[in-house]
Amino acid sequence: MGGRRVAFAARRKAMGYTQESLAAELKVEASTVSRWERGEVTPQPGYKARIAKALGVTLHELGTLLERAPAPKRCPATAAVVPHDLAEADDMNRRDLLRLFSATGALLALPAVTDAGQAAAAARSGVLDVEEFAVFTSDLWRVYGMAPAKSQVLPLVRTQLDVLTDALRQSQTPATRQRLCRLAADLFQLAGEIYFDGDRYTDAAHCYSLAAAASKEAGAPDLWACALTRHAFIAVYERQFSDAAPLLDLAAALASRGDTGLSTRHWVAAVQAETFAGLGDLDACQRSLDHAAEVQHLTGQVHNGGWLRFDGSRLAEERGTCFVTLGRLDLAEAALTDALNGALTGRRKAGVLTDLAMIGVHRADPDQVITYAEAVVATARRTGSGVVARKLRDLQPHLAPMLADQNIQGLDAEITDLVSGHAA
Incomplete structure (x- = not known):
């Protein structure tokens, strides 16, 4: 029997469905939805279009959500269940995944297409629906937020990066390429968060560095500042405060060039406060905390719930x-x-x-x-x-x-x- 379909269940919850309410929407038994999520059975083809519509995904994305998490293994000595975690996933896939990260990063450094004929062909190719891809990437952050074990989201991130890398290999217009760079920066930050949660700080730092490079290519100062702040937080977390300070200074400078309606600069200040505390500077810490608290004076949507989540709470x-x-x-x-x-x-x-x-x-x-x-x-x-x-x-x-x-x-x-x- 296959493993549980964690991503499918998380998407169902993200859309506000219980197993019972989704079953009612699809006109099936609640036990059927439960069996889908446990990986015991796969939805019949006739149901898949209805499921995709209810969950707000394409059929391709539904196929990704229906991928099973690996079944837990048993320890021979005790017969106790040993759950899968990020370390175990890395044992199988880490080198390939990091190669994919590096390949994507290298493709981001290539120039955009300037030839009008190639650009027109790229626009007609239909290789990637950028807006649809962006929506699903945003959904991944919500899945990540709800997942009890963050490593369960990594296969979905890899799937998205595979699609993105294929798109970057195609001829793209400058505008599309810039959008792809933004999406890459977004995905690299999510991958970094997963690795960070799994105690893989070197791999997380690699992801954040790639996110920063992609943000620079995209000309997105807020996205860039957030990537640097996450990178700096690794040093804060490891109590290497003097290493974090210069990264945060650069992040603050970038955030000052960004969208003043977003909370980016306030989040940078909050992490700077932890850095000043680690360096024993109470006055600088207080000033940074006060700057961070100014987020409460912003109005509207101050964050996006993904790579920027700071709202002062x-x-x-x-x-x-x-x-x-x-x-x-x-x-x-x-x-x-x-x-x-x-x-x-x-x-x-x-x-x-x-x-x-x-x-x-x-x-x-x-x-x-x-x-x-x-x-x-x-x-x-x-x-x-x-x-x-x-x-x-x-x-x-x-x-x-x-x-x-x-x-x-x-x-x-x-x-x-x-x-x-x-x-x-």
């Missing part, structure tokens, strides 16, 4: 993280408690809870540490997120002075087990 948790780093626990706890009252994704909530656990470490309060850290462990086990596992790994060394407490010993052992399993 994370400011409380970002302030809390900065103040924890700076050792200002009074300011940090107030900001983090405020953040918990908002609507947080599982990964964001794990970050807030880890920071609150760290405050408990500073106060030598084992009960506070256990209360918050155990919730983070549960999230890491449920989602398999490398980002959440990394937060626990960063917390673990700080537990050493408290290891006389049996509960802290148990927590330390849980984190060791979790991190070891994730590394394997």
Whole structure:
């Protein structure tokens, strides 16, 4: 039996359907939709056009959504199910995928067609419906946001990049080529996010570099600034703050040339605040946080939900993280408690809870540490997120002075087990 159709289920949810409501729309049993999603059966050809219409995709895109995720393997020694993750996918496909990234990046450096005859032929070729491709790429960000394991989205990203690379090999008009460069920058940033979540920071950095190069070719300063900010955040995350600072300075300069109605420059400022906190500069950190908070004065659609998602809703948790780093626990706890009252994704909530656990470490309060850290462990086990596992790994060394407490010993052992399993 094949694996589950994770992307199909995510698309169904993104369109607002339950299994039952989609079944009613298609005039089938809910159990049939469930079996489609479990990969037990494939929809009959007569249903596919109706499914595609309900999900707002083409038949080709539906075929991609119906691809099965690999079935989980079993460990011979224990017969326990070992879930697939990004590392396992990389073992099979990583070199080919990185070659595809590099090939696409090389094609982006080629000049556009200037010959009128070739351009007309390209326009008639129908190799790629650029607008349709853009819509599906945007949908991938929503699928990524909902996927419990982000690595499950990577095969869909690869499929999109395959199509995009084929288009770049064709003769294209300058306008179409510029649009393709924007789409490549978009996809490379999504691929980078997936790798980042999987603890593959070198591969994520490679994707962000390609995204920056594609954004430059597209003449898109906001897209370019976001690619550089993501690249810089890897250094922030690894606490190499002096390496992040120059990238963020360039990102800020680019954002100042972009769309003033977008939140790009405010997001750059938020990441700069974390960098200044890491460098121990409270005043510069506060100024950057205040600049980031100005996003609340913008009106209209300030982000696109994909490569730009900053809307100021994370400011409380970002302030809390900065103040924890700076050792200002009074300011940090107030900001983090405020953040918990908002609507947080599982990964964001794990970050807030880890920071609150760290405050408990500073106060030598084992009960506070256990209360918050155990919730983070549960999230890491449920989602398999490398980002959440990394937060626990960063917390673990700080537990050493408290290891006389049996509960802290148990927590330390849980984190060791979790991190070891994730590394394997």
